Amino acid sequence: MKKLTTLLFVALATISLHAQDLTGPQLLEKAIQYHDPQGKWESFKGTLLVTMETPNSPNRDSEIKIDLPNQYFYVKATRAGKTTEYTVDKEKCTILFNGKTPTEEEKKANGLSCDRANLYKNYYSYLYGLPMKLKDPGTQIDAKINKIKFKGKPYLVLRATYKEGVGKDVWFFYFNPKTYAMEIYQFLKNGEQNTGEYILLSGMETINGIKMPKTRAWYYNKDDKYLGTDILKSKK
Incomplete structure (x- = not known):
């Protein structure tokens, strides 16, 4: 498997396109509409x-x-x-x-x-709480979004940084271009290449009206080493 980090940086260096004429904040709103259509996160x-x-x-x-x-x-x-x-x-x-x-x-x-x-x-x-948590104070959403393919599947990629005192890592969020579901996210420690981890999301569990990824599989960016998987379910 090709390293997601390498793919990301090559893509961002060579594909600087406005995907579907959306801005970063507009893409975030569409993703939130998919995951939290009734706006329930704040009162979760x-x-x-x-x-x-x-x-x-x-x-x-x-x-x-x-x-x-x-x-x-x-x-x-x-x-x-x-x-x-x-x-x-x-x-x-x-x-x-x-x-x-x-x-x-x-x-x-x-x-x-x-x-x-x-x-x-x-x-x-x-x-x-993602992607709703990207609306928190101190979160900085890039205006420009990018298109990238991972394992042959296209994504709209949103980049998020944080104000001083809030966070130092750089995060990338990969959304399905048709449904705007969040399917991958990745962070780089202090924005440095080949640090941090990426997380592959699959399935969906709806809890109190919010669509949350059911399965999250974690990998190191530097060598694709598998770290583990979180499996979510609601309490019946």
Whole structure:
């Protein structure tokens, strides 16, 4: 498989076309209309069940609760007989390990901290809130979009950067030119080539009216090494 990074940079260097006469912000609006047609993300309250499969490791099963209006986040993750629970309720953070408040030794041995709790909150809210999260303050959407083919399939590519203090990575989002569904995204650490990862999206799970990618397969940009797959389902 050809490296997605190489394809991207060659394409951006050689194909500087306005796709279908859309601007970046216009493409984003069409993508949001596909994924969140009723504008429900800002008031999202829901539970996500995510299984993470990684090579040579047991699965990690997570139950994630996101309540944006009440600034509440909860994740319970179980792997290899260990269960961690993080709650961020506005500014208050709570940690449980195997159902109990962890000792300082358990925190250190298992990397448990409120910093990690907030990292998970931001991580899950960002990735499962895409592409709507690209409307957040501090996000800078390129006016020009580009056409690129990956594995023979055409995409409209949107580039996003962030203001100082918000983020340093450069992100690229690949949308289906017919439906405007998000099918790939990629980030470069500090914008440097051959860093970061790309993520292939497949399937769709509709949760509280929002279409979220069901399966996300992660790869390194530098060598296409497979990292793992997240599988989403809603709580029945």
